[in-house]
Amino acid sequence: MNTASQEEFIHKIKIALGKPLAESQRNVDFFKSDMSDETRGILERIKNRTPEERKKLLATLIEAAGPINLKVISCEDINSVTAAIADLVRDKDPEWGAKKSVVAWQHPLIENLNLPEALSPQDVTVFFTDVKETESGNLRQHVIDSYIGITAADFCMADSATMVMRTRPGQARSVSLVPSIHVAVIELNQIIADLKELYALLKWDPQESKEGLTNCMTFISGPSKTADIEATMVHGAHGPRQVHVYVITS
Amino acid sequence: MAKITTENYVAEAKKAIKNQVLQEALADLQHRFGRGTAECYRQLPEGPDLRLRAHDIRMKDIENLDVVLETLVANIRKNGGHVYFAEDGQAAVNYCLEVAHKHKVRRVVKGKSMVSEEIGLNDALVEAGIDVSETDLGEYIIQLAGETPSHIIAPAIHKTRSEIGSLFADKLDIPYDDDPSRLTWAARKALREKFLAADMGTSGCNIACAETGHITTLSNEGNIRMSTTMPRIHVAFMGMERVAARLEDHDILLRLLCRGAAAQNMATYVSYIGGPRSAGEVDGPQEFHLVVLDNGRSRILADEEFREMLCCIRCAACLNVCPVYAKIGGHSYGYAYSGPVGAVVTPLLVGINRAADLCQGETLCGACQDICPVNIDIPRMLLALRTKLAEGDSAWGVTPADRKEKLLFQAWSWMIRNRRLYDAAVKLAATGQRLFAQKDDMIGRLPPPVHGWTKGRDIKPLAAESFISRWKKSL
Incomplete structure (x- = not known):
């Protein structure tokens, strides 16, 4: 809050470390701005990944997803994703109320699914977390009322089966959290190997680093779980009880 | 608070x-x-x-x-x-x-x-x-x-x-x-x-x-x-x-x-x-x-002996492998932090004398360091805390936990540097120990001021003749 308390606080740390109080930040080498050869190699590897290598990453992802109860389904094209989601909506019942509604991100990939049309025969409403809904003040209630939340993702790390989502207008963070079932749709080229690749992209890729981490970057690895009662694993503690990831391979 | x-x-x-x-x-x-x-x-x-x-x-x-x-x-x-x-x-x-x-x-x-x-x-x-x-x-x-x-x-x-x-x-x-x-x-x-x-x-x-x-x-x-x-x-x-x-x-x-x-x-x-x-x-x-x-x-940062403890990322792995924690549970440690991490952090945060028993309760087996994701040398710091408790430390405001014990060790240190005195003392002890209750060839209880040593364990009696004297005879 007040800068005086910060100054005193940092002074105390400097004294504890035996550093001269006037030492400048510039003397420290951690925040240096040149890319290491290792990082350059990582970025090259991501850029030049062949379709076969990507398929291999998908296989790694599916393998890592099993033990954490994350369902990864590969789909040929976007139409088969739409069909799969329509089936899911038909098969699953709401946890909290009787009425079925779905909430989805305003995102090109998600909008291309044409869900409102696909789900209308089932009389299921699809709400989008767009600006219009925000302005009307109903968005929060729609998220709470919906039993399935549908999002895209920025990346998916294969080795730990982790989706990475940044926050943007139209892409509410609560959609992957409050509904009982979370559905994510990604494309094959969004799969990366691991944290190392993610951080290299976020820090050094010109486009990604421009956007940065945003004020809320979330990793999601499977459904919510707990083992707080006698170390017995239970899925669905506070977040979604199920997570389905559809990977478009074409 | x-x-x-x-x-x-x-x-x-x-x-x-x-x-x-x-x-x-x-x-x-x-x-x-x-x-x-x-x-x-x-x-x-x-x-x-x-x-x-x-x-x-x-x-x-x-x-x-x-x-x-x-x-x-x-x-x-x-x-x-x-x-x-x-x-x-x-x-x-x-x-x-x-x-x-x-x-x-x-x-x-x-x-x-x-x-x-x-x-x-x-x-x-x-x-x-x-x-x-x-x-x-x-x-x-x-x-x-x-x-x-x-x-x-x-x-x-x-x-x-x-x-x-x-x-x-x-x-x-x-x-x-x-x-x-x-x-x-x-x-x-x-x-x-x-x-x-x-x-x-x-x-x-x-x-x-x-x-x-x-x-x-x-x-x-x-x-x-x-x-x-x-x-x-x-x-x-x-x-x-x-x-x-x-x-x-x-x-x-x-x-x-x-x-x-x-x-x-x-x-x-x-x-x-x-x-x-x-x-x-x-x-x-x-x-x-x-x-x-x-x-x-x-204050922890200022002391190079304990600075390493600030590397801790509170994962609790050390609790899960600690033989002491596994017996006495977290509440015994009396503060937010339990197990080996608590045995070091708590005394440093609340006062070393006030939390004296925590570092003394741990076994120094080293399992905590082996499992620590950032390889913190917890046993070293447990020992450092014990040293402070034994010797006192003005910077941390520690008074020696037991002055009698310190005096006893000073006397012991003086005695063992004096060969004849030491031999005489061992001989006296070997004879004198017969006065104390023995069961299964062990001494179950010592008199004050050393009675604390037999509170939780029996100790072996001294041999009738010391190794040195037997060695000398065999030459």
Whole structure:
């Protein structure tokens, strides 16, 4: 809050470390701005990944997803994703109320699914977390009322089966959290190997680093779980009880 | 402030050992969790030695903490967040109360945070008339029962399913049930109401990232995401040491943290939070506050002997392998931090004399260091604390725990440097020991002032003739 308390606080740390109080930040080498050869190699590897290598990453992802109860389904094209989601909506019942509604991100990939049309025969409403809904003040209630939340993702790390989502207008963070079932749709080229690749992209890729981490970057690895009662694993503690990831391979 | 009951360590430990429920809950703990974590380290592409690199990263952060922290808070402010530096727990609590007051907060949901236990945040909020809910399932159980957590990441490890069943039946007004799944879902339902109604959410911080200006929170349940997404205000608390300089350092630290804490590759949820919701965003808190806490940490930082302890990322792996923790449970340690980490951190935070028994209760077996994701030399620091207790230390305000023992050792040291005197004393003792009760060729009780040595064990009598004298005869 007040800068005086910060100054005193940092002074105390400097004294504890035996550093001269006037030492400048510039003397420290951690925040240096040149890319290491290792990082350059990582970025090259991501850029030049062949379709076969990507398929291999998908296989790694599916393998890592099993033990954490994350369902990864590969789909040929976007139409088969739409069909799969329509089936899911038909098969699953709401946890909290009787009425079925779905909430989805305003995102090109998600909008291309044409869900409102696909789900209308089932009389299921699809709400989008767009600006219009925000302005009307109903968005929060729609998220709470919906039993399935549908999002895209920025990346998916294969080795730990982790989706990475940044926050943007139209892409509410609560959609992957409050509904009982979370559905994510990604494309094959969004799969990366691991944290190392993610951080290299976020820090050094010109486009990604421009956007940065945003004020809320979330990793999601499977459904919510707990083992707080006698170390017995239970899925669905506070977040979604199920997570389905559809990977478009074409 | 949080209650400190470190003086009762011995009495509480005795009670814990006789507590059948606790003993059953902790039975085989070392094999269940400890082994899983060790196996996870072995499966790392870099192998278990990655822990040594993590140690170097953390040490470098700590040794440059001034710069790293200033970078972090400058970036968080740039992201639109507020930062407050709290000298002690009271200042941190007061700040949170101020924010709550300013925004007319009536309901708070808490993501699990050891720092908030350390500063006694719950009680202060309740006293201010605010409704506070713990949201981690284990913490929620503990809160309903009116207890304190007994494990850093499994707070209700000491409670059985039937105890929890009765507790929920009583407090949540539901039929008795002892099935962990149904109990979890009952809590899910009760807490969902709390999340949606709360005005403020609080959290801790696992390990911040200075260069990007983010704190991180990890959970498997999703309660921390709920607490930091749904309410209008988010207040995060972090010990001033919980920050890494660079984003790439998080690669190693996060992987090791998740393995150390729960033998998993990645926590279900990891959030990087840098500030409030940005313009045009549809949800997330409207205000974000970060409270950076000293509360005795700068004193640890100033002492090179203990500085290493600030590398700790509070994963609780050391609790899971500690033979002492596995017997006496977390409550015996008398403060927020238990197990080997508590045996070092607690005395340094609350006073070495006040928590004297904690470091003396540990075995020095070294399992804690072997399992530590950042390879902290806890046994070395346990010994250093014992030295301070034996010799006294003015910088830490330590008075020797037992002056009589010190005198005795001074006399002993003088005697063993005097050959003849020593031989005479040994001879006298060998003869004199016949006076003391012997059973099965062991001495079961010694007279004062050395009676303490036979309180918990028998000792072997001295041989009738010393080795030196027999050696001389055989030549």
